Amino acid sequence: MDPQLTSLIVPTEEVMQIEECLMHLVEDTGGSHALLLDKSGQVITSQGDGNQDITALGALIAGTFASSREVAKLLREKDFRMLFQQGVRENIFIALIEEQWILCIIFNKGTHIGLVKVLTKKATDELASVLDRVRHQHKQRDEVLGSSFRTSMEDTIDLLFRD
Amino acid sequence: MALINVAAREIHCKVVYYGPGMGGKTSNLQHIHNRAPDGTKKGKLLSIETETERTLFFDFLPLDLGKVRGFDTHFHLYTVPGQGLYDRTRVAVLNGADGVVFVADSQVQKLQENLASLKELAMNITRQNKKFQDFPVVLQYNKRDIQPVYEEQVLPDGTRRRRQVAGALPVAVLDKYINPKMQWQRFEAVAMRGDGVFETLRAISKLVISKL
Ligand SMILES: Nc1nc2c(ncn2[C@@H]2O[C@H](COP(=O)(O)OP(=O)(O)OP(=O)(O)O)[C@@H](O)[C@H]2O)c(=O)[nH]1
Ligand SMILES: [Mg+2]
Numbered sequence: 001m002d003p004q005l006t007s008l009i010v011p012t013e014e015v016m017q018i019e020e021c022l023m024h025l026v027e028d029t030g031g032s033h034a035l036l037l038d039k040s041g042q043v044i045t046s047q048g049d050g051n052q053d054i055t056a057l058g059a060l061i062a063g064t065f066a067s068s069r070e071v072a073k074l075l076r077e078k079d080f081r082m083l084f085q086q087g088v089r090e091n092i093f094i095a096l097i098e099e100q101w102i103l104c105i106i107f108n109k110g111t112h113i114g115l116v117k118v119l120t121k122k123a124t125d126e127l128a129s130v131l132d133r134v135r136h137q138h139k140q141r142d143e144v145l146g147s148s149f150r151t152s153m154e155d156t157i158d159l160l161f162r163d
Numbered sequence: 164m165a166l167i168n169v170a171a172r173e174i175h176c177k178v179v180y181y182g183p184g185m186g187g188k189t190s191n192l193q194h195i196h197n198r199a200p201d202g203t204k205k206g207k208l209l210s211i212e213t214e215t216e217r218t219l220f221f222d223f224l225p226l227d228l229g230k231v232r233g234f235d236t237h238f239h240l241y242t243v244p245g246q247g248l249y250d251r252t253r254v255a256v257l258n259g260a261d262g263v264v265f266v267a268d269s270q271v272q273k274l275q276e277n278l279a280s281l282k283e284l285a286m287n288i289t290r291q292n293k294k295f296q297d298f299p300v301v302l303q304y305n306k307r308d309i310q311p312v313y314e315e316q317v318l319p320d321g322t323r324r325r326r327q328v329a330g331a332l333p334v335a336v337l338d339k340y341i342n343p344k345m346q347w348q349r350f351e352a353v354a355m356r357g358d359g360v361f362e363t364l365r366a367i368s369k370l371v372i373s374k375l
Contacts (some may be wrong), residue, residue, distance in 0.1 A: 005373045006261065007165035015170035039216070040259025042166045042175040042239065056209050059223045059239065066255035067220070074251070081344045120306045144167055145375050153231050160228060161365035163358070 006102075008038065014130050015045055018144050021130075022047035025123045029116050031107035033088070036127065037062055039102055048106070065094055077078045084113065093117070097124050098131055164375055165261050167234075175237045176371050178364075181259055181284050182266035183276035184217070184245030187305040187354035191266065192222045192240055194357040194366060203228055218244040221256045238368060250283065257287050262299035262371040264363055266354070267341055269306045269331035277341055299370040302342055303363045307331050308356070328356035 010018075022034040026048045033048035041062030043054055065083055072080035085092040095103045095115050103124055107116060166175040180188040189342030192208060199205040204227040211220035221241050228236040241260075243253040257263075265284065267277045285295045311330035317323055334351060342349055348366050 007167055009167040010169060012170040015168060038164065038166045038175075038259060040164060040166075040177045040239075040261075042177065042237075043169060044166065053207065055206055055225045055239075056223065059209065059221075059225075059241075062258070063255060065220060066258045070251040070255055100361075104190070127251060140169060149232050149346065150375075152371060153236065154369050156228055156231050156236070157365055157368045157372070160202050161361045161368065162200065163361045 005134065006054060007141075007145070009137070009144060010044060010134050011137065011140050014134050017130050018127065019045055019047060021123055021126050025105060025119055028119050029105060029107055030111050031105050031116070033106040035061070035104045037102040037104065039066070039096075039100060044101070061094060064100060065096070065102055082117075091116075094121050095124050097127050101127065101131055103127060110162075164259055165371070171235075172233055173237065174231075175239060176261045176368075176375075177239045177241065177259055178262045178264065178367055178371065179260040180240070180242040180264045180266055181253070181257070181280065182245055183268055183273060183280045184247070186245055186266045186268040186273070186277075187303075187352070188242040188245060188266045189216075189218055189222050190305075190354035191303070191352075191360050191363070192224050192242055194360045195226070195240065196224055196353060198357060198361075199226065200361075203253070219241055219244060219249075220244065220252060240364075242263045245280070254287055254290075257284075258291070261374075262301070263288075264301050264303055264367050265301045265347075266305050266352075267337065267338060269304045270309055271311075271327050271329060271332050274332065274337075274340060281341060282303070288351045293322040296346070297374075299367065299374055300347050300369060301363055302347045303352045303354075303359065304331075304334060304337050304352050305352045305359075306347060307351045307358070308353045 018036055025034045035046040037058045039062060041059040043058040046054055068083050069080050078084045081096040083094040090106055090108055093105050097103055180191055182188055196205060196208040206225035210222040213219045224240045226238045241256055243256045288295045288298050309330045311327050312327045314328045316324055316326055350359045350363045354360055
């Protein structure tokens with residue numbers, strides 16, 4: 001992917017595929033929640049119940065993952081892609097998808113971590129192919145980010161952010 | 164990298180406040196959180212800090228600007244921990260940022276720290292395979308309220324010279340060292356009172372949007 005590319009546009013169809021994939025993951029693992037994040041911490045979409053603050057959760061999980069990755073680098077670990085947080089009630093399993101997305105599943109004691117790993121692996125493969133399609137479509141960029149959009153955006157910012 | 168979810172009609176951008184320790188990054192977010200303008204919806208300010216209120220991991224403030232041409236626009240604001248010790252943590256927080264506000268401490272004794280931090284920022288952006296020259300950056304010269312203190316020196320040949328030993332450096336001097344080519348917009352601020360905080364936020368937001 002072009003590193004200078006400054007935005008990733010996820011079209012409706014791909015969002016639906018992602019949601020379906022997350023839904024299956026939640027169902028098959030008996031988990032409570034599955035989230036797909038951009039590595040910058042933004043939540044693309046999530047499935048499951050619970051009334052967590054998803055935005056804050058996304059920021060924290062991405063931060064934790066990035067920070068663990070730096071730890072791995074210090075230990076000269078080459079390919080760090082997974083993280084498991086074991087809690088008293090809830091466990092969290094986090095997996096990296098192609099250096100771009102982070103898949104996160106929250107589940108409790110009732111589910112075996114081995115099962116979660118296997119099913120997450122399957123889901124990350126599926127999501128990697130969705131990501132690949134998302135990266136290679138350019139049509140929607142101009143539709144969404146036309147010059148009139150930028151102008152409206154600037155007007156909104158001028159209006160809102162005043163001392 | 165900004166994220167655009169067409170199905171949910173949402174746009175998310177990430178802005179990171181970077182700079183030397185104690186420069187006033189967290190103060191910027193606190194002011195934005197306290198005075199979030201009408202028309203925006205703010206989330207909780209999430210701060211992971213030490214017992215002495217220094218940032219340990221990051222501060223995080225989601226700001227929802229409302230709908231722009233049908234798209235719900237969100238700015239996610241972060242601060243990094245400025246203390247030298249946390250350089251790897253800064254790398255983690257900077258991951259995927261769309262723009263940076265560099266909060267410089269205007270005080271004369273902080274000039275070297277500012278320059279070191281700016282150099283580190285350039286290196287960290289470059290490591291993300293981005294060109295630092297093209298990366299959206301806005302400068303904030305903070306702590307403009309601290310009065311300069313001068314000292315009279317007598318040189319060996321008997322001539323007298325006035326030297327600044329404390330307080331905020333003149334903007335022209337900061338420009339000369341921090342922004343020599345004037346390639347970045349820069350704003351004076353007193354983040355503790357909120358002066359210049361929204362002006363800075365406005366500039367970085369527009370810059371980020373212009374580069375989407
Ligand atoms: N005089 C003065 N003090 C300020 C100003 N802005 C912030 N401060 C003070 O400077 C100290 C540090 O401010 P913070 O906002 O916590 O600094 P920070 O950059 O987040 O520091 P780290 O988290 O360690 O990187 C606090 O005591 C603030 O009240 C300012 O404009 N003028
Ligand atoms: Mg801080």
